[in-house]
Amino acid sequence: MQTIVEVNNLSVSYDGEKVFENISFSMVSKQIIGIIGPNGAGKSTLMKAIMGLLEVDQGKIKVMDQPVIKMRKKIAYVPQRNNIDLDFPVTVEDVVMMGRYPHMTWWKMPSGKDRKIVEEALQQVEMLEYRHRQIGQLSGGQQQRVFLARALAQEAEILFLDEPFAAIDVISENMIMNLLKKLRDNGKTIFVVHHDLSKAESYFDSLILMKNKIIAYGKREEVFCIDNLCKAYDDMAAVFCSQKNLKAVNG
Numbered sequence: 001m002q003t004i005v006e007v008n009n010l011s012v013s014y015d016g017e018k019v020f021e022n023i024s025f026s027m028v029s030k031q032i033i034g035i036i037g038p039n040g041a042g043k044s045t046l047m048k049a050i051m052g053l054l055e056v057d058q059g060k061i062k063v064m065d066q067p068v069i070k071m072r073k074k075i076a077y078v079p080q081r082n083n084i085d086l087d088f089p090v091t092v093e094d095v096v097m098m099g100r101y102p103h104m105t106w107w108k109m110p111s112g113k114d115r116k117i118v119e120e121a122l123q124q125v126e127m128l129e130y131r132h133r134q135i136g137q138l139s140g141g142q143q144q145r146v147f148l149a150r151a152l153a154q155e156a157e158i159l160f161l162d163e164p165f166a167a168i169d170v171i172s173e174n175m176i177m178n179l180l181k182k183l184r185d186n187g188k189t190i191f192v193v194h195h196d197l198s199k200a201e202s203y204f205d206s207l208i209l210m211k212n213k214i215i216a217y218g219k220r221e222e223v224f225c226i227d228n229l230c231k232a233y234d235d236m237a238a239v240f241c242s243q244k245n246l247k248a249v250n251g
């Protein structure tokens, strides 16, 4: 395992309003990492900053020991579904082919290899039979599976998924989670922004718990304790922890 992402003294603000200040942490490869915290905690902002999609106030971000700008091809991103224009007239197959663009020269048509990779990615998410359907004519869960297929077609080392399970059906959620575990077992690293505490323990190997700062990060069993959760979620966490019989102190 290698350090996959290293963040040092990162601060981000929008229009002068700080989202977080001086965040530092590092994460190793080949795991599924949950970024959890309440609404507005800065989870999506942190994810975008790591990917180099935001201008930051200060801080250093390294991805596989390199500045993120050099590692763009190695990163695949599935944004929150409500940030995607689903009325855009493209088919399922077109969307997944977009994952091949970083590998293609702009004047060339997709090669046989590109088409094969797209087909395999659609098969993996069990959406091949919908390949000619317009993307807006799918259920939320099916759309999410297509966007995951686009990330698979990119053959990236690191996947970033922002709230992939928001408002989707249970079958799609289980399918996506099983696929993410398979990808992890094949050496990929996956970051997932998530806010449902009830699944955090079973879904993630490591956690970054935040609320406009890092409250804790590291192995799931070290981070997921009542003390830390109460710092992020206030009273709600105490109720949740007592239901789940979580320990009152770390360890």
Ligand SMILES: Nc1ncnc2c1ncn2[C@@H]1O[C@H](COP(=O)(O)OP(=O)(O)OP(=O)(O)O)[C@@H](O)[C@H]1O
Pocket: 014, 015, 019, 037, 038, 039, 040, 041, 042, 043, 044, 045, 046, 195
């Ligand atoms: N483009 C933007 N311009 C201005 N403010 C923004 C922008 N994006 C996010 N914010 C604000 O920054 C803060 C952190 O937002 P962010 O989306 O990172 O939080 P989050 O933890 O992902 O929240 P949620 O779980 O609700 O999606 C919030 O107060 C939000 O309103």
